[in-house]
Amino acid sequence: MxxxxxxxxxxxxxxxxxxxxxxxxxxxxxxxxxxxxxxxxxxxxxxxxxxxxxxxxxxxxxxxxxxxxxxxVDLSEEDMLDVFFVRASLEEAAVRRLVSHGDRATTARHLTVISERMDRAMRGGDHTSGGDLDLEYHRALVDAAGSLRLSRTYATVQAETRLCLHRLMGGYRSRDDLAVEHFRLAELIRTAPVETILPELHRHFGNPAVILRRLRQDAPDQDRRQAR
Missing domain, CATH: 1.10.10.10 (Winged helix-like DNA-binding domain superfamily/Winged helix DNA-binding domain)
Incomplete structure (x- = not known):
């Protein structure tokens, strides 16, 4: 029915x-x-x-x-670091479970499709959609582990993660950076050993505090350009 x-x-x-x-x-x-x-x-x-x-x-x-x-909510640098710490811990667990028990080929195809949509959004200057697709990508990665409780736990930080991603989206130096990293991670998930995937995952997360400071430094320059 x-x-x-x-x-x-x-x-x-x-x-x-x-x-x-x-x-x-x-x-x-x-x-x-x-x-x-x-x-x-x-x-x-x-x-x-x-x-x-x-x-x-x-x-x-x-x-x-x-x-x-x-x-x-006004997330401080410490808040963002804590959110990313929880994200990294949960996604590392998801990757380990996926590599040992999951369907890596299907997951990689799904993540690649999301990366392609992300690439189009970022090239079009749509950072809002870029942030939404970033979260969709990582949520799909966690869900691919096949653990209901892991996915449920990830959902508890989803709103704060989304807020972080939207705040940080303008901090990428190149519009290509975001999609390229996600394409690379999807390809590693397809065939690479977990010892290769996890360092790339953590490198992809980067340091949100550094990106936030970069955005704050760029803001006065943008204001001056707009005032001309």
């Missing part, structure tokens, strides 16, 4: 809209979200909005401070 169609509640729709706006930069790091203003702007009551905001608090995109309000 076909599965019944899942009903999407208003609060779910609002959560998706707020999540998209935060990742697109419409609400900046540390910005307070005011219930009355948002409810009016979205044309909804405050009940579904509160439910949506609470969902994003649980995901790690928003932070609720008693007696002050709800704010967009």
């Amino acid at each position: 076909p599965k019944p169609i899942e009903k999407v509640t208003l609060s779910t729709q609002v959560a998706e809209r707020l999540r998209s706006d935060i990742l697109a930069g419409a609400h900046g790091p540390g910005e307070q979200l005011h219930e009355v203003e948002l409810a009016l702007a979205l044309g909804i009551s405050r009940g579904p909005l509160r439910e949506a905001m609470q969902r994003l608090v649980q995901e790690g995109l928003l932070k609720s401070i008693p007696h002050r309000g709800v704010f967009v």
Whole structure:
């Protein structure tokens, strides 16, 4: 029998809209979200909005401070390093499981297809889609390990990972960097021993703090160019 169609509640729709706006930069790091203003702007009551905001608090995109309000999370360098530490640990476990028990050829083909989409997005200057596809790629890698609990654990840091990726996406010196690294990793996953894959995986992650500092250094130069 076909599965019944899942009903999407208003609060779910609002959560998706707020999540998209935060990742697109419409609400900046540390910005307070005011219930009355948002409810009016979205044309909804405050009940579904509160439910949506609470969902994003649980995901790690928003932070609720008693007696002050709800704010967009502002990830520090230490936060980003911690998120990437957890990601690396989980993905290393996924690679080891995939190499020993998984379908490496099918996984490599799937990752290559995602890399091709990522390449088109980055060449077109669409960094938002590039960030989404980066997360899709790594989530597919973890899921390929065939461990429900590993995938579930990875999902707990997914929102913060997504936020990190979107913040760091502009830090790649070349638009080709992101896709090329993912193509290379997919090819290694196809046939290489785990001792070759893991160093490449960790090299690919890099140091988010360094990329963040680079973005901050580049920002004044971009502002000066725009002012001319």
